[in-house]
Amino acid sequence: MKDMSTAPHRIVVLGAGYTGMMAAIRAARRTRRHGGHVVLVNPSPRFTERLRMHQIAAGTRLADHRIPEMVGGTGIEFVQGRATRIDPALRRVTVSATEGERVLGYDTLVYAIGSVTVTGEVPGVADHAHTLDTPGAAVRLAERLRELAPTGGTVAVCGNGLTGVEAATEIAESFPGLRVVLVGRDRPGSMMGERARAHLDRALARLGVETRTGAEIVKVLPDAVELAGGEPVQADACLWTTGFEASPLAADSGLTVDGRGRVVVDAALRSVSHPSVYAVGDSAAIRQDFGVLHGTCQSGIPSAAHAADSIARTLRGREPRPFRFGYIHQPVSLGRGDAVIQFTHADDTPRRLWLAGRPATVYKELVSGSPPVTYRMSRRLAIPAALLGARRA
Secondary structure, eight states, X not given: OOOTTSOOEEEEEEOOSHHHHHHHHHHHHHHGGGTEEEEEEESOSBOOOGGGHHHHHTTOOOOOOBHHHHTTTTTOEEEEEEEEEEETTTTEEEEEETTEEEXXXXXXXXXXXXXXXXXXXXXXXXXXXXXXXXXXXXHHHHHHHHHHTTTOOEEEEEOOSHHHHHHHHHHHHHOTTSEEEEEOSSOTTXXXXXXXXXXXXXXXXXXXXXXXXXXXXXXXXXXXXXXXXXXXXXXXXXXXXXXXXXXXXXHHTTOOBOTTSOEEBOTTSBBSSOTTEEEOGGGEEOEETTXXXXXXXXXXXXXXXHHHHHHHHHHTTOOOOOOEEOOOEEEEEOSSSOEEEEEEOTTSOEEEEEEEHHHHHHHHHHHHHHHHHHHHHHTTSOOOHHHHTEEOO
């Protein structure tokens, strides 16, 4: 056990999204008796429910979760600011905070900054398209949709993955006078089983969402989306949901990253170049037997819990265990009154079991609302990792 007469073991967590909050709260609980002191850094004092960004875009007002209140009573020190540089050799983080620049020393760093939509690969996206990266960005899209609603117009949702489907159906349901076009290369719900995908197709048709599949978007214009070899799609508003990349902070700080800027980690989720740094969620290239995990809350929270447990094990003089994870579902909301849930094998391929309609809506709402509940429980209870989605080696 750590000698409590010595200086505390400083654990700095960068990012207070789904993964960062779990890492900070769980680390604070698990290391409290072993000299751990957790510092949580985030640019905003508000907790962002990224699973609900499409609801904000459609005009819904969400609950205002404040990070200082969520971590109150845990012993976590909250620093409002943006990390601008990591010095892994000296184990220091430079933070642009509200009161000026601060330098935070650490013994262990948890990198949980997450990812943003790629806007620089297709011309015009950065200038003319909206994203769902932040609540502010979603609010700006909502304001544009309200401007268009009285006279009508076309909304092009670019990217027909699950984020695009949720956004397109939410907008179509909330603004029935707008024409919504979902544009992408693959069929919506292509990763789902046939029956779940058929339900998704029926929901799109019921809400009047037009789909353009097999489409390669080559340029976004102020009033249209230009396709390769095809007619342009009119767009009075364009929402870009395709492609994600990690923050450049890790690469700029000398950590080993992959082609998408994610920190390359070992089996225990430690940086392969700097083992004092753990990376979790969208920020990390986490390899399992079936491949590298794609960034979702479903895998992010278990990875954060595992990192916190590993830090606690290290402080007790034990070796961290390998991280093991398997997917269980693909939950998709289709407006406020419908949803479809495709249950999956561990490698995210579809099982025969699926759920739709009202039961699926309840299920999806539980999934979307579960992180804040989990954080409150984690302040007082040692929730088994298996219940969070992590699997023992």
